[in-house]
Amino acid sequence: MSDRRTAAVLDRAGLDALVRVLRARGHTVVGPTVRDAAVVLAEITSADELPFGWGTEVEAGRYRLVPRADGAVFAHTTGPQSWKAFLHPEREKLWSADRTAAGELTITEERPARTSYAFLGVRPCDLRAIAVQDRVLAGGRYPDRGYAARRAGAFLVAAECTEPGATCFCVSMGTGPGADAGFDLALTELLDAAGHRFLVRAGSDAGEAVLADVPHRPADEDTRAAARDAVAAARERMGRAMPPVDLRALLGDSLTADRWDDLAARCLTCGNCTMVCPTCFCVTTEEVTDLSGTHAERWQRWDSCFDLDFSRLHDGPVRSSGRSRYRQWLTHKLATWYEQFGSSGCVGCGRCVAWCPVGIDLTEEAAALCEERTARSRTETLEESPR
Numbered sequence: 001m002s003d004r005r006t007a008a009v010l011d012r013a014g015l016d017a018l019v020r021v022l023r024a025r026g027h028t029v030v031g032p033t034v035r036d037a038a039v040v041l042a043e044i045t046s047a048d049e050l051p052f053g054w055g056t057e058v059e060a061g062r063y064r065l066v067p068r069a070d071g072a073v074f075a076h077t078t079g080p081q082s083w084k085a086f087l088h089p090e091r092e093k094l095w096s097a098d099r100t101a102a103g104e105l106t107i108t109e110e111r112p113a114r115t116s117y118a119f120l121g122v123r124p125c126d127l128r129a130i131a132v133q134d135r136v137l138a139g140g141r142y143p144d145r146g147y148a149a150r151r152a153g154a155f156l157v158a159a160e161c162t163e164p165g166a167t168c169f170c171v172s173m174g175t176g177p178g179a180d181a182g183f184d185l186a187l188t189e190l191l192d193a194a195g196h197r198f199l200v201r202a203g204s205d206a207g208e209a210v211l212a213d214v215p216h217r218p219a220d221e222d223t224r225a226a227a228r229d230a231v232a233a234a235r236e237r238m239g240r241a242m243p244p245v246d247l248r249a250l251l252g253d254s255l256t257a258d259r260w261d262d263l264a265a266r267c268l269t270c271g272n273c274t275m276v277c278p279t280c281f282c283v284t285t286e287e288v289t290d291l292s293g294t295h296a297e298r299w300q301r302w303d304s305c306f307d308l309d310f311s312r313l314h315d316g317p318v319r320s321s322g323r324s325r326y327r328q329w330l331t332h333k334l335a336t337w338y339e340q341f342g343s344s345g346c347v348g349c350g351r352c353v354a355w356c357p358v359g360i361d362l363t364e365e366a367a368a369l370c371e372e373r374t375a376r377s378r379t380e381t382l383e384e385s386p387r
Contacts, residue, residue, distance in 0.1 A: 005202040008216035009223050010187075012196060015073070016047040018157070018185075019120070021213045027118035027155055030086060032076065037065050039079040041086070050121070051076055058165040058239075058350070061359030071196060074121060074189045077165030078349050082278030083119055083126055084133060087150050091301045094285070099294045112146040116153035122183065124176035125168075125347040127158055129278035131182050135341050136281050155206060158183040162230040166239035167350030169363055173242070175347045177234040179203075185211060188227035199227040240350060240363045243370040247344070251335035254369045255327070263365060264323035266358050271304035273352035273360075274329065279345050282310070305329050330362060 010018065022029050023045065031044045034051045044050065056076040057064040068075060093110045100106070122130070130151075137147040161170070161177035170176030179186040184207035188199040199219055202208045243250070254260075274280040284303040289296045303310055306325050311318035319325045337345035346362075353361045 006208055006211055007199065007201045007219035007224065008211060009219050010198040010200050010214065010216050012047075014200075014215055015050075015198065017214045018210070019044065019047045021210055022118040022120075022155065025210070027116050027153075029118045029120055030083075031120035032074075032079070034065065038063065039065065039076045041079070041081045041083070044120070055163070056165060058167045058354045059359075060167065060353050060361045060364075061356055063354050070191050072163075072189060072191055074159040074187070075163050077163075077168065077354075078123055078126065078351055080276055080351070080355055082276065082349070082351070083122060083130060084278055084281075086117055086119075087130070087154065088133060088137060088144070088147050088281060091299060092146055094298045094300055096295065096297045112149035114153075115150060116155075117150065118155040118157065120157045121159040121187075122156050123159060123161055123349070124179040125161075125170045125173075125349040126278055127156065127179055127182040128173075128175040128347045129349070130156070132279045132341065132343060132345065132347070133281060135343075136279075155210070156183045156185075158186040158203075160186060160188045160227070160231050162189060162234050164234050164238050165350060165354075167353040167361075168238055168348065169240035169242060169350060170348035171235055171238050171241070172363070173344060173346055173348035178231040183207070188230060190223065190226050190230060192226060194222065194226075197223065199223050240348075240353070240361070242348075242363050243367045245370055247366065248335040248338055250366065250370055250373060251331045253373050255331070257369055257372050259365065259368045259372055260323045260327050262368075263326055263360065264321065266360060267322050267326050268358060269306045269308075269322045269325055270357065271306040272355050272357060273362075274304040274306060275302065276351040276355045277333075278347060278349060278351070279333075280304070284310075305332070330365065333362075334366070 019029055029044050030041055032039045032051050033042050033044055033049045034054055039051050039054065039056060050073045052073045053068050053071050054076060055066050055068045057066050058077050095107055095109045097105060097107045134151065137144040138151055158179040160179050164177060183203040186201045186203060190197050190199065200211060202211050282303045282305060283300050285298055285300050287296055287298050305328055308317050319328055333345040337343065
């Protein structure tokens, strides 16, 4: 944790005040709330709508909302949504075209809505995911103007992880459980003999300004130490871990591995993993017309590399098998993403594990590929040894 900027302590009333201040500054506040037996992200108007007293139990292919007696608000794991649903929405109109009775054609570009979001409760893994999408969608020669407009006004309030779930592996990916950068404010929730409170740290000038308007008290050393200890303890309780090897080299060495066949026998190629992933960004475009033929619209919508038509060319799909499509997804996510964007495409949030309907666990698959590579190398060494 860095102490270069203001650190303070908020109580329950302070969390209420934070939401009010953000709304007063013109932000649409989005945070976790309970709906349909899950913790989901939605617009909130009061801290009362946050999931106080709720936690989650997760495993591969399993997610359950469970009540808690301690009233914790950020004790849940990541849910089925990520913040990309707001910054990079699943469906967005790009333009419309109209033909008049005289035959004149008018094309109207759709301008991105001027929504100024404040995201409350962003996990450190999701902070890193937003940074990844910033490089993918707001950087380069052809930025996504809609994403850039929504991202430019976003205010990020992180919530450090103190209770990781069974599917979390952010430590393996270097993305958590502590928040070190990329936030305007960072909260660490504490429930102990000193009461229910939040250490809050400013990470930007905008964060400093908001914190100045929220009732708080200076951070004492006991609270700082308790927050550090809570995050450090979470680091030791990760539910999953990637094998401690160079994942880029592992995937590059495993293109013909037998494990892909085993995986393909289980994978439904449903695309759930790409939909819940906070960094998957692929889209396609589609045109729709009205019955008169005088009005047409072009829409951008999420797409998935698990879709058979995703790689379709004039003579058919490039990746016609489930084996090749899962291999493409995992290899891109953990390895070739570096070549394009300079980082891994995985942040260790575990959503793809929890929300896979058949419980496929990419950490388990990486470990199996690692074991197969080791066995193959051992066999090749024996075969090459002089007899």
